[in-house]
Amino acid sequence: MDVPANHGSSPGADASSASRASLQTVLGVGCTLVMCGVALVPTVRILCAGTSESVRLTWDLFHGAFCIGIDPLSAFFLLPILGLSALAAIYGGNYLLAYRDKKSLGSTWFFFNLFVAGMISVVIARTAFLFLVAWEVMSLSAYFLVTFEHEKAEVRRAGWIYLVATHLGVAFIFAAFVLLGRRAGSLEFDVIQDMPATDSVTAGVVFVLATIGFGAKAGFVPFHVWLPEAHPAAPSHVSALMSGVMIKMGIYGLVRIVTFMGPPAPWWGLTLGALGLLTALVGISLALHQRDMKRVLAYSSIENMGLIGLALGIGLWGWANRLPTVAVLGMTAALLHVWNHGLMKCLMFFAAGSVLHGTGTADMEKQGGLMKRMPWTASALIVGAVAIASLPPLNGFVSKWLIYSSLLRCNSSSTGASGLAPLLTIGLLALIGGLAAIAFVRLTGVVLLGSPRSKAAELAHESSAWMLGPMAILAGLCVTAALIPRVVTGQMRHVLDQVLGTEASRSLLRLETSDTPLQIVGVINAWTIVAFVAATFLLIARSRKPTRKDAPTWGCGYVKPTVRMQYTGRSFAETISEHLLPRFLRPRIGGQLPRGLFPAESRFTAECPDPVSDRVYEPFFGRWAERFARLRVLQQGKIHVYLVYIAVVVVLALAWVSIRGLWGTA
Amino acid sequence: MNTIIHDSVHVVLAFSLPPLLLGVIAKTKALFAGRVGPPLLQPYYDLFKLFQKGSVYSTTTTWVFRAGAVVGFVSAGIAVLLIPLSGSAAPISFTGDLILFAYLLGLGRFFTASAALDTGSAFEGMGAAREVTFACLAEPAFFLGLLVLAKLSGSLQLSGMLGSSLATHWANAGDSLALVLLSWFIVLLAENSRIPFDDPNTHLELTMIHEVMVLDHGGPAFGMILYGAALKLFVFGALVVRLAVPMTVGSAWLDWPIFVAGLLVVAVVIGVVESTMARLRLTRVPVLLVAACLLSAFAIILLVR
Numbered sequence: 001m002d003v004p005a006n007h008g009s010s011p012g013a014d015a016s017s018a019s020r021a022s023l024q025t026v027l028g029v030g031c032t033l034v035m036c037g038v039a040l041v042p043t044v045r046i047l048c049a050g051t052s053e054s055v056r057l058t059w060d061l062f063h064g065a066f067c068i069g070i071d072p073l074s075a076f077f078l079l080p081i082l083g084l085s086a087l088a089a090i091y092g093g094n095y096l097l098a099y100r101d102k103k104s105l106g107s108t109w110f111f112f113n114l115f116v117a118g119m120i121s122v123v124i125a126r127t128a129f130l131f132l133v134a135w136e137v138m139s140l141s142a143y144f145l146v147t148f149e150h151e152k153a154e155v156r157r158a159g160w161i162y163l164v165a166t167h168l169g170v171a172f173i174f175a176a177f178v179l180l181g182r183r184a185g186s187l188e189f190d191v192i193q194d195m196p197a198t199d200s201v202t203a204g205v206v207f208v209l210a211t212i213g214f215g216a217k218a219g220f221v222p223f224h225v226w227l228p229e230a231h232p233a234a235p236s237h238v239s240a241l242m243s244g245v246m247i248k249m250g251i252y253g254l255v256r257i258v259t260f261m262g263p264p265a266p267w268w269g270l271t272l273g274a275l276g277l278l279t280a281l282v283g284i285s286l287a288l289h290q291r292d293m294k295r296v297l298a299y300s301s302i303e304n305m306g307l308i309g310l311a312l313g314i315g316l317w318g319w320a321n322r323l324p325t326v327a328v329l330g331m332t333a334a335l336l337h338v339w340n341h342g343l344m345k346c347l348m349f350f351a352a353g354s355v356l357h358g359t360g361t362a363d364m365e366k367q368g369g370l371m372k373r374m375p376w377t378a379s380a381l382i383v384g385a386v387a388i389a390s391l392p393p394l395n396g397f398v399s400k401w402l403i404y405s406s407l408l409r410c411n412s413s414s415t416g417a418s419g420l421a422p423l424l425t426i427g428l429l430a431l432i433g434g435l436a437a438i439a440f441v442r443l444t445g446v447v448l449l450g451s452p453r454s455k456a457a458e459l460a461h462e463s464s465a466w467m468l469g470p471m472a473i474l475a476g477l478c479v480t481a482a483l484i485p486r487v488v489t490g491q492m493r494h495v496l497d498q499v500l501g502t503e504a505s506r507s508l509l510r511l512e513t514s515d516t517p518l519q520i521v522g523v524i525n526a527w528t529i530v531a532f533v534a535a536t537f538l539l540i541a542r543s544r545k546p547t548r549k550d551a552p553t554w555g556c557g558y559v560k561p562t563v564r565m566q567y568t569g570r571s572f573a574e575t576i577s578e579h580l581l582p583r584f585l586r587p588r589i590g591g592q593l594p595r596g597l598f599p600a601e602s603r604f605t606a607e608c609p610d611p612v613s614d615r616v617y618e619p620f621f622g623r624w625a626e627r628f629a630r631l632r633v634l635q636q637g638k639i640h641v642y643l644v645y646i647a648v649v650v651v652l653a654l655a656w657v658s659i660r661g662l663w664g665t666a
Numbered sequence: 667m668n669t670i671i672h673d674s675v676h677v678v679l680a681f682s683l684p685p686l687l688l689g690v691i692a693k694t695k696a697l698f699a700g701r702v703g704p705p706l707l708q709p710y711y712d713l714f715k716l717f718q719k720g721s722v723y724s725t726t727t728t729w730v731f732r733a734g735a736v737v738g739f740v741s742a743g744i745a746v747l748l749i750p751l752s753g754s755a756a757p758i759s760f761t762g763d764l765i766l767f768a769y770l771l772g773l774g775r776f777f778t779a780s781a782a783l784d785t786g787s788a789f790e791g792m793g794a795a796r797e798v799t800f801a802c803l804a805e806p807a808f809f810l811g812l813l814v815l816a817k818l819s820g821s822l823q824l825s826g827m828l829g830s831s832l833a834t835h836w837a838n839a840g841d842s843l844a845l846v847l848l849s850w851f852i853v854l855l856a857e858n859s860r861i862p863f864d865d866p867n868t869h870l871e872l873t874m875i876h877e878v879m880v881l882d883h884g885g886p887a888f889g890m891i892l893y894g895a896a897l898k899l900f901v902f903g904a905l906v907v908r909l910a911v912p913m914t915v916g917s918a919w920l921d922w923p924i925f926v927a928g929l930l931v932v933a934v935v936i937g938v939v940e941s942t943m944a945r946l947r948l949t950r951v952p953v954l955l956v957a958a959c960l961l962s963a964f965a966i967i968l969l970v971r
Contacts, residue, residue: 368786369726369786371784372728375728378728379729382730382780386773389772389776390769391769391772391773391776392766392769392773397766397769401762401765401769404762405761405762405765405822408762408816411816411817412816412820412822419817420966420967420970423810423817423966424966426809426810426813427810427813427959427963428806430768430805430806430809431802431803431805431806433768433805434772434798434802434805434806435802437772437775437776437798437801437802438798438799438802440776441776441779441780441783441794445780445783445784445791445794446783449780449783449786450784450785450791517760517761517762520758520760521760521766524744524758527744528740528741528744528770531740531743531744532733532736532737532740535890536732536733536736538886539732539735539736539886539887539890540732542717542721542886543720543721543723543885543887547719547721547885548720548722548723549720549721549722549723550722550723550724550725551722551723551724552724552725552726553724553726553727553785553786553787553882554724554787554881556787556789556881561787561788563786565788566786566787566791567783567792571791571795572791572794573795574795575795575799575952576799576802579949580799
């Protein structure tokens, strides 16, 4: 995605269009802020009090009345929607001004507000019909936001993939609700919830349908293919919101459906956990060799959704096996990571958008040296990177710690060979952590550090305070959440009550009072930060002028080192992504290497399309498209042929009806 | 009162011994080569001198470059407080501290590698890439080894896992523990960039992983890095010693000397390995690390079979 590099007042733009653009921006941002502000009041109240409230109108909507409500689970997911949407609106207001000469901002703000409203409606809908309508509003308005720069072919392609994926997913969700509604006789959530325990086969089928349907939204492998396309195509504040909030709606839907069906079967937890682990491994492996910054972030979102899925799977497994500690730890880890990932992924997309804004390109290999040119954005990106690589002392570590803890408890409560699975999962989780560290050292190192690799990076400029402010708030929240992890997880008590039952939440209380490792993690995080500050002062005190000198980087004896000698993003990950990853996940290397004594033309290309869409979906759908193309014989474009079809169909229908009539009388 | 004395001994040992290990390794190597070698306390003199020196900063660098030295040192310094040195608990000990331990070392690595990239030098970028790549393979091996101990002791604290109860497990699960010991020794060599992974003696093209990342550091910052690296060596050495010699006599006056003696033996063994082996070809390094992972995985399988 290219942004016009100079967004200052261009002399050609006439005053009236500029004032219209600012009016549209003020209205659009204002609407979002008002909407979020109003909704924040009941959300916070219900999250703290643990009550629930609902509104029911006597308006019959397809097997159920119009009913909306907020319970702790809704409130839990509402909070990030509201907070992050407000920040994204403030950020986006300034971000989109760069486009004011080329685009009408009114329509994009209309869809932005519709998108936020759609997400809010998804979590407050209390009947399946309303839920599906809200789901579609959310998905479709996101489509229009993704295709903001629809004049570009790759953006249209991304939008198309997103649209197809989201609608395939919705079909499964629809089927799950139909199955539930048929048994309950109503599509209202309250009725479905109060229904006596569903038989295990139906419940299993509903769970599988929901996992596929909501997994397509959440980005579980192999349904993730839309994410790496849509996130880079969308404007950055929209990518942030999609990645930080919208994909979490998949998790919300899954948790909501699970609460309908009472205690789960153990295999649900195992399936979800395995799917989550696969998603995390594939996501982070593919993040290693992407060139587009926002694609790296998109794959990292897939990884993190995988981690949430894994934690949720552990929680379900513990619930099914009546191990309240495992259930509570797993669920808390999943929920905490929903919040944490929202914070850090929004932060990173904001920072990436700011880099895009400042340099005009998202290509990592054209960046470099931005820490000197846009220090605030760059520092925010580093905070986000440390958080998302789940390193202490930031919030990502706290949720990773909880996931590890739940797995360790899983292990201590299982015996024999079945204890092997959690242990090997921990080994793989350590591998995921190591890969994430590579991916994010690479991202920050290549984009922010070293010398600029292109003219665009050399001329980069820092963004305005409207864009930096939201980043600063998010970075501050990432630190705060890491310092007071127990306060944060304490807010989840009512959610756990609602999902797991009060027995489980008592065990959370026990976990909090008997030993308080979470508290200790927070304290150590704080002391780590204090130690950093102290050591920094020590170092600064020891290396003051006049004993301090500045000199160029040592070229290791090379007389004329150039910036092109720096390690590139590709070379940084070469060992791991081109030699150690499974062949399926490696980038595609091609070109013509220099040959012979007098080499002529030589080229080198490295492509990294998503392997699942490239090697599975595209051949599959391509083959079916070919087969269906044969049916075009029927489509002659001649009216009399169509009339013949109609006549044939009518005759066949009549024949069917009369045969059935005969059957009935016989 | 007892714990206060114990904790202060822990802190004093943990922060004073690490450079000595470097000295012992250097002396061992010198003896093998038939040289006299530098004095045992040379690393202390080096550190002292570095902290007196002025510093030169590259004009390409930013705060990340300085943070590399600080974070590497601080994270190793906190990690050392998490591991038990003799039979009794470490100063900081809580359920799940093993995860904090591993990720603190990861944090140090993140910033050391970022600092290397901050210089914009091709060599240091290369070192950073290798460091993070190899660490990513060493981490699962280390974690799986920890899990063996967690499974045996039923504890989720490093102090419980490496406590004196470990001695009884050598009798009934000696095969698993021996595999873990081997795997951790490989991890120790890899994490501290010793031969056969890397040759820490040279500062240029021959040293391709850790030392190459710190080419542009000088003065106090370089001192911090060296000290942090020594701390890391101490941390992994201590883990190996606890695993190999878990028995305690019961009296702190004897347990501490036993631990220190064990640590010095580990340093000598590293010196012997460095004197008798050549550096592996770079493409063989991942093979050895994967082997370490598999050793730990086998240890687990032996345990749960």
